[in-house]
Amino acid sequence: MHTGRWKTTVHVAILVAGVVAGAFFAMPLIGISSSEGGEERYALADARILRIVISHIDAHYVDPDRIDPVEMLKGGLTALEKYVPEIQTEIDEEEPILVLRVAEAAQVLSFGKVTDLYTLLEFFREVFRFIEDHFSGTTPLQEIEYAAINGILNALDPHSRLLPPEVFQEFEVTTRGKFGGLGIVIGIRDGELTVIAPIEDTPAYYAGIKAKDKIVKIEDESTVNMSLTEAVGKLRGPEGTQVTIYIMREGFDEPRKFTITRAEIEIKSVTSQLLAGGIGFLKIKNFQENTFSDLKDHLDRLKCLNAGHTEEMCKPGQVSGRQTKGGELHGLILDFRNNPGGLLDQAIRIADKFLKSGIIVTTVDMTRRSRKEEWARRRNTEPPYPMAILVNGGSASASEIVSGALKVHDRAIVVGDNTFGKGSVQTLYNLPDNAALKLTVAKYLLPGDVSIQSVGIVPDYRLVPVIIDEALIDFRLGEEMPKEKDLEKHFEKSGNVVEKPTYTIKYLDEEYRRHASASGESAEGEEAADEAFEEEYGKKDYSTDSYVELARRLLLGASMGEMRPKILEQSAHLVEKIRKEEEAKIEKELAKLGIDWSMGPAGPERKATVAVEFLQDPPKARAGEEAHFILSVENRSTTTTLHRLIGVIDSENFLFNGREFPIGKLPPGATKRYELTVKIPKDTLTRVEEFEISFQEANGILPDPVTASIQIEGLPRPEFAYSYQVVDDGHCNSRGNGDGLIQKGEEICLLFFVKNVGKGTAEETQAYLKNVQGKEIFMKEGRVELGALPPGAIKEASFLFQVRNRVQGEMGEEIPVTLDTFDLEVTILDAEFREYLVNKLHFPIDSNRVTVMPQHQWVETTTTPLPIYGGASTRAPIVARVTTPSVFLADGKLPGWYRIRIDEERHGWITADRVAITNQPPAASKGVELFIQNVPPEIELVGTTFLTPAHDRIQLRGIVKAPENFTHRVKDTYIFANEDKVFFKSFNTGKEAQRLAHEFVAEFPLEAGNNLITIIARDENDLIARKSFFIRPEGSGKETAKANVETF
Structure with missing residues (x-):
């Protein structure tokens, strides 16, 4: 770990920003002690984690003016009531008082004395004390404190966060760039834990693990309904230790055992490709501890390949100086698209690799009293070949530092779209219980003290992909990817200078149809997703990428030593040529759809009279169906022709926001209309959506915006209820003594009856049974597709599991199972409506293994209604009710109980004192009703x-x-x-x-x-x-x- 300090004598981990999809970039330091032993009940009222967090905020937070104790109080209380069902808070700021409710208990607390961080701490101690005294729910008390802390931090900025232990652990793996493991990429496919791809030169690769292998067991634990997080935790481990997995593969009759020794697996953050014309390409996915080293290895690889050597001779990390001789690159492309950031020292070293001198980045606090500059050094700088950097809205933090430094120093041109715009610095402090605090402590500045906060890096060449298809026309006129400025409590930008791209190129996105079909609702879509994973971890060909090809053409036109200004100047002709080529493609594709996208002069008048009409067909859009929105525009001018006229929706609803109405050329007196079709998801609720349609026109003649509304009618929704029965009599692959109770060693079929008690049809009903107990339970079958389930309908789902007699200990020894109860979790959901039921099931283990005595006699009920139990115990769930006098065939008997045939496939148990033996066979129909045991309120x-x-x-x-x-x-x-x-x-x-x-x-x-x-x-x-x-x-x-x- 790299060590250092940030204005404190406490060793901490310093991060600089980088939050896109939960990633960060940092300069890690040695952490403080983070563990406290003991199994005693968590003392929430001590506020021990909050106390440490408050002290760090007080000592290190970037901007004291943003510390508002009352806003932080409100943020913490809001988080509490959102996270814990039993807690509600009511705040009266005028009094000022808080009414705190925990279940049926209530307390009034005054927060009039909350004026600083430490009175805020004392206030939350009172809150925590009341919660600890009165809370009896299932949420762990430690998680309650974590939730309150994150609510408090949310009031500061969007990047200060408490990282729970499991999140912090994965974060550390990400920043280290390596872990002990097997070397496979895994995912869930069709509900099964599946190998997406083995990584070359890893234990799994050499063991013969292949893509699409199904991992059915890890050690002696079933993977049925095991989450990816759980699976990763079991597959990873210390280097040199072994793990046994069982693989099912096409052609295998049964799962095969693979015992694999874990090794250090490096997470590759850099990939490379030599493009035509001697242009090198480096894709940097994030900035971790080995990124700079990987970059150097891949630069050597590119030079080795450019010198004419083979792929085998030019493996990263195995190239000698002799092999790179004569292979100097003509240019280099660095691809930072969707790179969320990483370690600051890696960003500095990478920028330094391409700069001889000058400031790379400066970190300062808001007052700029504390200032640290990082300078480039001449030693080991790369030759001055032309360079291009690829960025987009997903490029953040460390990506922006490197891109900005190379742009400001005129070392590289920047191609793509505006970056994320995150200019703040975070420090990581270790906390007790292996959690961590990520706190904003500074901001960073590019050379020239330029802040990119909420602005981002503006590309020199802005690329705008245009989608033209019968189903969708999209000129990307709206903001597509959320950025820093869209986050709540974000830091405001500094300065009013607005930089614009030198060139903007709209190009036809010809990959759209292929990607759209690949992500469709089909098996082919899932296979395409698998291929995408394999490309990510294998050898993707970037030569057909539109961004890469443009950057390559720009660099080919430059000579060694030519810097950014020269490339920008001399590329004007090429850019204009590309623009015309792409405009011609766009016009041609739009013409196929009946839209004239030709360009023309503005005409003698700068004003025009138009009539704009918006219609909806049908008047109410129904969820699950297509809605048709029609925009009609009449040009009432007598002399002015409108060109490339297009309307754009501005809406809070993502379904409509940014959708476009391309009208095109509109001569005087002409009327044109465009029909926009939007598929309304089935789970959409009834609502009225109001929005605005604004216009763009090639010559700047803009109609005024039009306001309109859309009415959406939601569908009746499904709701689920269920009952279950333990089957151990041989039906549905069960194996046991047939008493309907669970004993160790039995293979249990858990028969579920799923009922739709809602008013709408569940379209894609699925049921899952998950083992939440541990390896004492071995799940064999845990996922069932039930399909459509109309209101009132009932379908069966059967799951199979075993309660083991013995399990494998940590040293491989066999240990007897001592459980007398265990838990499973059932999930029933409809993917279309996103309606679901999740419930924990608690099962007793019966220690009294008995033998069911075979019978073959008729029994008649003597009283009704009569419950039918799933097993020979009143602790077993009731599975049906006898509503009218009935006769059943009893085929088994235990003291006080008869096992009866409910139907051809199902047994049940009734108490012997409620029936009498008879010689009369049952009537054609019996008065038996299925009993649904678990129905929501x-x-x-x-x-x-x-x-x-x-x-x-x-x-x-x-x-x-x-x-x-x-x-x-x-x-x-x-x-x-x-x-x-x-x-x-x-x-x-x-x-x-x-x-x-x-x-x-x-x-x-x-x-x-x-x-x-x-x-x-x-x-x-x-x-x-x-x-x-x-x-x-x-x-x-x-x-x-x-x-x-x-x-x-």
Whole structure:
């Protein structure tokens, strides 16, 4: 680890920014002690983690003016109530007081004395003490503290975060760039843990592991429904240790055992390719500890290949100086697209490799009193061949430092799109329990003290891909990728200088059709995704990449020693040639669709009169169907022709935002219309979406924006309930004594009955059973595709698992299983509506293995209704009810119990004292009803207008209740308005605890525009019901206008 300091005598890990998809870049240092032993209950009221976090904020936070204790208090409390169902907070800033509710307990706390960080700490100690005293939920107390801390940090900026232990551990692997493992890329394919690709020259590669292999077992643990995170944790381990995996492959009759010795696996952050004309290409995915070393190795590889040597002779890290002789590159392309950043020292070293002198980057605090400059050195600098850097909106932090330094020093041209725009510096501090604090401590400046905060690196050559297809036309006129400036609490940009690209090139994205079909809803799409993974970790050919090819052509026109200004100047002719070529392609493709995209003069008048009309067909767009939006434009001018006219939607809804209406050429007196088709996802809720259509025109003659609205009608939604039965009598591949109870060593078929109790059809119903216990349970079959499930319909799903007698210990020894209970987790979901049910199942292990005595006699019920149990115990779940006197065939007997045939495939158990032996065979039909054991609570709203309440407040009235004929009590109900918990009610005390139905009344304010309201009810078995809908106050947002006629 590299060591150093940042204005403190405490050794810490210093990060400089880089958060895109959760990545960072850093200069790591030796950390403080991070572990505290003991198994005692977590002392939340001590606030031990928060205390350390507060001290670091006080000592090191970049901008003291941003530290607002009350805002941080509100952020922490909001995070608490979002993370923990039983907690609700109500803040009155005028008093100022907090009403804190934890389940049925409540306390009023004043925060009038919260004026600095340490009074904030004392306030949260009081909050934590009350939670610790009254909280009895399942959320771990440590996670509650973590949630509050992250809410507090969110009030500072979007990059200061607490990293929980599991996140910090993976972060360390990422920054180190290596780990102990096998050398395989894995993913979940068709619900199975699958090898996407083995990495060359690794243990897995040499062991013969192949792409598309299914890993069915790791050591003695089944991988059925094992998450990727769990699998990675089991496959990784110290270098030199062994792991055994079992592989199923096409052609194998049964899984085969592979015992593989782990080795140090390097995460390759650099790949390379020699392009035509002696142009080198380096793709840098992120900046980790070995990135600079990898870059040097790949530079040698490129020079070796350019000298005429073979791929085998030019492997990275194995090239000698003699092999690079005569292979000097004509130019070099550095590809930082979608590179989120990484280690700061690596970024500095890479920039230094191509610069002889000058400042690379400067880190300062907001007052600029603390300043550290990093300078380039002449030693070991690369020859002055022409260079190009490729960037886009996913290039952040370290990528921006290297790109900016090489651009400012005129060492390289920059091609692509504006980068992410993150100019702040984070430090990583180790915390107890292997967590870490990532805190913003400074900002960085490019040479010349230029900040790219919320601006990014502006490319010299901006490339705009244009998609033209029957299904989609997209000129990319809207902001496509979220950037720093879109994040809440982001640091503002400094200065008002607006830099623009020297050249902008719109080009036809000819890869769109291929990529669109590859990501379609088909097996081919999944195979294409697999190929993409293999390309990422194999040898992708970048020579057909549009960005790469343009950069290559630009560098071919330059000579050794020519710097950025010269390349920009002399490329004007080439750029114009490419522009015309691409414009011709775009015009040709649009002409095929009946759109005239030709260019022409502005005409004598700079004003024109137009009529713009927006129509929707049908008037209400129905979820799951296509909506057609028609924009009609009439040019009422007598002399002015509009060219390349296009309308663009500005909407808060991602379905519509940025969608375009290309009208094209519009002569005087002409009317043209464009129909935009949008597929509305089935899970879309009923709402009214108001938006604005603005216009662009080639000569700057812009019609005024038009406001319009879209009405969407949501579909009835499915909701799931279930029951289950333990089968151990030989049916559905089970193996046991047939008593319907679980004993060790048995192979259990868990038969599930999934019912849709909602009002809409579940289109793609899936059921999963996950082992959350450990290796004592071996899951054999845990995933079932149930398909469509209409309202009221029931389908069966069977899962197979074994409760083991013995398991393998850490040293390979056999250890007896001592469990007397275990847990599994069931998930039922519909992929179309994204409706789901998740519930934990608790099973007893019966230690009394008995022999079921065979029978063959008729038994008649003597009383009804009569419960039929899944096993020979009243602890077993009830699987059916006998509603009318019936006769059953009993084929097994235990003391006090008969095993009866419910149907040809299913058994059940009834108590012997409720039946009598008879000689009468059963009638054609029996009075047996399947009993669905687990049904979520019901939520009913009374007298609520969903779409447009007349005021900015709303009162919701409703009832939550247990389903009919059920005794499961409702535990609590809570309501979210957008992300704010506005209501919580516990029904666990007093008379409320005895009721099966509860009324609720909730009054709360509404924001302008659409408000997403979610009502949640939980029963005592933690089954959850949800009801979500949108409410839009009247008069909020833009006023709807069906037609506008304007003169301009």
